[in-house]
Amino acid sequence: MSATALTDTATLTGRALRHWRRQPTPVLVTLLFPILLVLMFGYLLGGAMVVPGGGDYREFLLPGMFAMTMLFGVETTYTAVATDAARGVTDRLRSLPVARGAVIAGRATADGLHAVVALAVMLACGLAVGWRPHAGVGPALAAVGLLLLLRLAMIVVGIHLALLLRAPESVVALQILVWPVGFASSAFVAPQTMPGWLGAVAAYNPLSATVAACRELFGNPGWGGDGFTARHAVALAVAWPLAVIAVAGPLAVRRWQRLDR
Amino acid sequence: MPAPIITTRDLRKRYADTHALAGLDLTVPAGVVCAVLGPNGAGKSTLVRVLATLTRPDAGDARVAGHDVRAEPRQVRARIGLLGQHTAVDEVLGGRENLLLFGRLHHLSPTRARARADELLARFDLTDVADRPAGTYSGGTRRRLDLAAALVADPPVLFLDEPTTGLDPRARTGVHDAVRALADAGTTVLLTTQYLEEADRLADTVVVVDHGRVVAEGTPERLRGTLGADRVEVLLDHAGDLAAATDAIGAATGATPRVDPDALRVGVPAADRVGTLGAVLAALTAAGVTAVDVTLRRPTLDEVFLHLTADRAAVAR
Ligand SMILES: Nc1ncnc2c1ncn2[C@@H]1O[C@H](COP(=O)(O)OP(=O)(O)OP(=O)(O)O)[C@@H](O)[C@H]1O
Ligand SMILES: [Mg+2]
Numbered sequence: 001m002s003a004t005a006l007t008d009t010a011t012l013t014g015r016a017l018r019h020w021r022r023q024p025t026p027v028l029v030t031l032l033f034p035i036l037l038v039l040m041f042g043y044l045l046g047g048a049m050v051v052p053g054g055g056d057y058r059e060f061l062l063p064g065m066f067a068m069t070m071l072f073g074v075e076t077t078y079t080a081v082a083t084d085a086a087r088g089v090t091d092r093l094r095s096l097p098v099a100r101g102a103v104i105a106g107r108a109t110a111d112g113l114h115a116v117v118a119l120a121v122m123l124a125c126g127l128a129v130g131w132r133p134h135a136g137v138g139p140a141l142a143a144v145g146l147l148l149l150l151r152l153a154m155i156v157v158g159i160h161l162a163l164l165l166r167a168p169e170s171v172v173a174l175q176i177l178v179w180p181v182g183f184a185s186s187a188f189v190a191p192q193t194m195p196g197w198l199g200a201v202a203a204y205n206p207l208s209a210t211v212a213a214c215r216e217l218f219g220n221p222g223w224g225g226d227g228f229t230a231r232h233a234v235a236l237a238v239a240w241p242l243a244v245i246a247v248a249g250p251l252a253v254r255r256w257q258r259l260d261r
Numbered sequence: 262m263p264a265p266i267i268t269t270r271d272l273r274k275r276y277a278d279t280h281a282l283a284g285l286d287l288t289v290p291a292g293v294v295c296a297v298l299g300p301n302g303a304g305k306s307t308l309v310r311v312l313a314t315l316t317r318p319d320a321g322d323a324r325v326a327g328h329d330v331r332a333e334p335r336q337v338r339a340r341i342g343l344l345g346q347h348t349a350v351d352e353v354l355g356g357r358e359n360l361l362l363f364g365r366l367h368h369l370s371p372t373r374a375r376a377r378a379d380e381l382l383a384r385f386d387l388t389d390v391a392d393r394p395a396g397t398y399s400g401g402t403r404r405r406l407d408l409a410a411a412l413v414a415d416p417p418v419l420f421l422d423e424p425t426t427g428l429d430p431r432a433r434t435g436v437h438d439a440v441r442a443l444a445d446a447g448t449t450v451l452l453t454t455q456y457l458e459e460a461d462r463l464a465d466t467v468v469v470v471d472h473g474r475v476v477a478e479g480t481p482e483r484l485r486g487t488l489g490a491d492r493v494e495v496l497l498d499h500a501g502d503l504a505a506a507t508d509a510i511g512a513a514t515g516a517t518p519r520v521d522p523d524a525l526r527v528g529v530p531a532a533d534r535v536g537t538l539g540a541v542l543a544a545l546t547a548a549g550v551t552a553v554d555v556t557l558r559r560p561t562l563d564e565v566f567l568h569l570t571a572d573r574a575a576v577a578r
Contacts, residue, residue, distance in 0.1 A: 004368065011365045019353045022394060088349030092410070095313050096366045097339040260317040 005099035012098075012106025016080065017113070030076055031118055034069040035125045038062070041188060042129055052190045055221025062122075062131040063143070063214035064187030067207055069122050070115060070151040071182060075174050077111050077158025085166040085259075094259065104256065108155050115151040119144065134219030143217035146237045150210045153241035156248045163255035187211050190223035203229045206240035213237035266291040266418060266449045267312060272321035274307055274473075281307040282318065283473035289451060289466070291417075294444045296464035297453040300570050304473040305453040306346050309422045312451070313343045326418050339367075342411035346422040346453075348403050352396030356387045356406045359395055360413055367414035374413075381409040386435070401432045408436065412443075419443060421452040425459060437463055457563045471570045484565050493541050494528040496554040503527070506550045513544035531557055 191202035212233035267289035310316035326340040364374030
């Protein structure tokens with residue numbers, strides 16, 4: 001990367017951060033909403049939840065909520081990129097001598113920072129409700145890494161969808177779609193408590209891979225499955241997001257290049 | 262004639278069945294203000310977008326400031342300023358933040374970008390609103406910020422797509438003054454407009470575009486010449502005078518008057534200018550016809566424009 005590319009990326013990252021400073025409410029909502037979910041599921045519904053292998057439900061739930069927070073990030077990325085495309089700002093940026101890739105890199109950097117903050121908030125929230133990492137610092141950091149990798153995949157997906165649709169109001173569809181993805185995973189309940197076919201979907205859901213890997217690396221109670229996905233949770237939590245990036249990344253780059261059609 | 266700074270050759274761009282550009286040839290010498298006129302859908306914005314590297318042409322060449330828009334887009338972008346048809350500023354950021362952002366992306370140093378932002382805010386009367394989110398500006402104010410943003414890097418070539426549409430007369434005059442000042446400082450300006458009087462006032466050369474092609478070009482003066490000489494127009498008081506006035510004017514000038522019965526207007530070419538005007542007045546007095554108004558005038562660019570693009574209007578009807 002050239003010096004210009006770095007400067008341009010930094011300038012565009014700074015722009016996104018300024019947006020959040022100027023308009024803090026939407027960012028605060030993205031940071032607080034997962035906490036609300038923890039309270040709802042951990043306390044309102046948690047009493048009725050039984051963790052298959054035994055263990056505290058909130059210990060089981062929190063890794064799922066960390067992953068859900070990363071999944072929700074796709075909405076933040078989508079909204080920012082689609083708004084720029086719809087308002088003509090993307091065209092203005094394309095008319096400037098900005099280094100190749102800097103617009104996307106700036107977005108990714110800003111959203112990466114957003115993910116780090118969101119995750120920090122959620123870890124603090126977890127600690128406050130009694131969740132603890134039990135497997136040591138190294139594995140805990142590895143879990144954080146896997147969560148951020150999932151968010152990176154969501155950044156790429158968000159950029160691609162936004163350049164494809166260029167309609168910020170369509171984020172509503174994403175806001176709805178993340179729920180079936182979240183519920184048909186092991187984030188909230190164990191797949192073996194679901195009807196057979198749905199349990200299979202949940203076990204193989206890419207989100208479940210990250211959730212299961214985090215439970216393993218944080219030393220939290222898992223869902224006790226002994227299938228392929230349970231035995232290779234960490235490997236899958238690396239492979240799934242990388243696969244998504246490998247597919248959506250080139251598509252997003254192509255979308256960007258085709259804005260001149 | 263200075264060397265051309267914008268040239269296109271056989272530029273083509275098709276959207277489904279629409280030929281937005283259908284073999285457009287254009288040459289703009291450095292330092293001139295070139296107005297692109299054309300009806301809605303003529304291809305003006307497509308032309309601007311191609312020249313500003315935003316849209317890739319299907320065929321043909323376009324060079325701006327010595328660089329091919331397709332082969333060297335970044336070199337072109339470093340030398341142009343663009344005001345798109347639709348205002349495109351960051352609506353969350355304030356005016357100053359916008360100008361700083363675009364200045365930095367033009368690779369001005371932080372100090373230079375700040376100085377330039379202050380300069381442009383003052384010049385476009387934006388200092389008072391500089392720190393408010395641009396989304397809270399009125400449409401005209403936002404447009405002024407948009408224009409200021411296009412000027413951040415002091416580019417040698419400026420593309421302005423309908424810079425004054427939606428502005429009030431005062432703001433419009435402000436934009437005109439800005440364009441003139443830039444042109445005087447040597448900037449080449451290519452602007453599109455719906456206002457012929459704007460082209461008349463600002464442009465050194467006018468290019469009339471229709472169906473994605475150049476249908477006429479030249480100085481505003483020369484384009485007017487394509488419609489023929491000056492005219493004397495008479496506005497009557499009573500429809501009953503039409504016949505008498507037409508006969509009298511025809512006899513006095515030896516030309517066939519053009520009559521618009523609904524508007525109570527009679528007009529003839531004024532080959533002799535003031536001489537013709539005098540002859541018409543004398544003839545009207547002799548015939549005992551009262552005129553409400555008599556004018557000697559050049560054809561407006563509006564008339565030239567309507568004339569040149571008439572076949573398209575006929576098709577639409
Ligand atoms: N992205 C696009 N997709 C499909 N058609 C397009 C696109 N851009 C332009 N066109 C079509 O190409 C033609 C020329 O459009 P263009 O915007 O260049 O016209 P214009 O002269 O700027 O018109 P106006 O005065 O209304 O701004 C129009 O028929 C338009 O519908
Ligand atoms: Mg247009």
